[in-house]
Amino acid sequence: DALFALQTEKKMLSQWLGRNGFDGNGGGWPVRVGLNDLNAFYDGSQVQIGHNQANQWISSIDVVAHEHGHGIDDHTPGGISGGGTQEFVADVFGTATEWFANEPSQFDGPDYTIGERINLVGNGPIRNMYNPSALNHPNCYSSSIPGTEVHAAAGPGNHWFYLLSEG
Numbered sequence: 001d002a003l004f005a006l007q008t009e010k011k012m013l014s015q016w017l018g019r020n021g022f023d024g025n026g027g028g029w030p031v032r033v034g035l036n037d038l039n040a041f042y043d044g045s046q047v048q049i050g051h052n053q054a055n056q057w058i059s060s061i062d063v064v065a066h067e068h069g070h071g072i073d074d075h076t077p078g079g080i081s082g083g084g085t086q087e088f089v090a091d092v093f094g095t096a097t098e099w100f101a102n103e104p105s106q107f108d109g110p111d112y113t114i115g116e117r118i119n120l121v122g123n124g125p126i127r128n129m130y131n132p133s134a135l136n137h138p139n140c141y142s143s144s145i146p147g148t149e150v151h152a153a154a155g156p157g158n159h160w161f162y163l164l165s166e167g
Contacts, residue, residue, distance in 0.1 A: 069093025088157030
């Protein structure tokens with residue numbers, strides 16, 4: 001699953017964005033499935049994919065592409081985004097890759113939720129782009145966003161991306 005996600009994201013980057021590989025120079029970084037943690041992350045040199053509470057790997061296309069999205073953000077002039085925007089930027093890469101793949105619904109079909117297939121902690125998606133407040137994340141920007149936990153702070157950007165995508 002992780003390799004399919006990476007192949008698909010690389011094609012999306014080339015065909016939709018004209019980008020040469022993940023790092024902009026034809027390269028990328030390793031992805032490792034097997035992290036013994038309820039988590040997935042990019043650490044500056046690799047992507048690590050862990051498991052959910054049912055001990056299943058969380059290598060859905062939107063999650064793997066999200067984590068690689070952090071690396072793409074990191075390898076773009078200016079470095080990784082800050083001020084609570086890094087999760088929104090990575091969510092956009094995850095969602096765009098899912099839409100590019102356009103898989104049937106029995107797999108991970110295109111939508112505006114992140115991690116709905118992995119069921120990380122038994123509560124469905126970890127983020128909802130069309131209605132962030134469904135997961136207690138703000139839908140709109142306020143002066144408190146820069147100090148909000150980074151995953152919740154993705155809400156306004158995620159909602160903006162959904163509105164922009166749907167017109």
